[in-house]
Amino acid sequence: MIRQTLMAAAALTLAAAPVLAQTAPPQQVSGVQPGSEEWLRLRGEMYNRAPDSEQDPAEVAATARLNAEIAARNAAAAEAETGAMAAFEDRNAAWRAETARLETERAQWEANVAAANAAQAQWERERAAWEAEMDACRRSGRVCLTPPPPRY
Template identity: 55%
Template sequence: MIRMLTCLAALALVAAPASAQQTRPAGTPPVGAPLPQSEPMPAPPPTAAPAPGSEEWLRLRGETYHSAPESAQDPAEVAATARLNEGIVANNEAAEAADAADQIRFETESQRWRDETARAETARVEWEANVAAANAAQAQWDRQRADYEAQLAACRARGGCRTPR
């Protein structure tokens, strides 16, 4: 019984928002009912988009700053702002020059690294070739030594060998 009441309460909680969304405001006809005929509403006049940077454009974006007219500007503040702007421009130019120098340094170091890597790779290939040649020479020496010792053993087995003097 308690389970049933819990399920009904949960169902009522789930159904309440859905039924609330389906209610119509007072004075609206039911869905599908013809609308009462009255004079058509005039279409709003087309509005052109405000020019970027204009007062209207700024207002639509929530900007509230309004600059004072030139006559109301404080000359000391204008001069200070100009000095600050010149400092910002100088800092930006210095940063761009530093970036360009860093880029040149990076390219130079990158080329140096590529050259060093190529030299190291060439040295590695030469080393591998030298190792292969040494291994081949060692194998040939081992074969010749084995052949010599075989001939020497055969000679001793026959009972005497003449050795050149």
């Protein structure tokens, strides 16, 4: 059992070694800016651009064409993004205006409901007072000519 565990651990270590080697952070050299020519030289890497006289004209033209295509796609993407942002802002402003309008309508509706409820309560109070006055008049045995409360 222990032997199998050790073999599995060794197999995992061997399988993970390339990944660990690739993900190891670059070593820092004091006083050298990462990415600089000195930093690349210390790591054994070099980038030396060949002089223009040694450049392949077809390759230069192909590179220029590819760069122009990339620049055109980037410009088109930026323009599309600008248009999309403008459309979003327009829709957002319209939504905010509609929301404000609906909130105003809701507040007006609530005010109308409150006014109707207040008028209903006032009418009920006046009706109750009139009925109490009529009952008192009838109990006294008099002829009651009090008009009914107004209708709203």
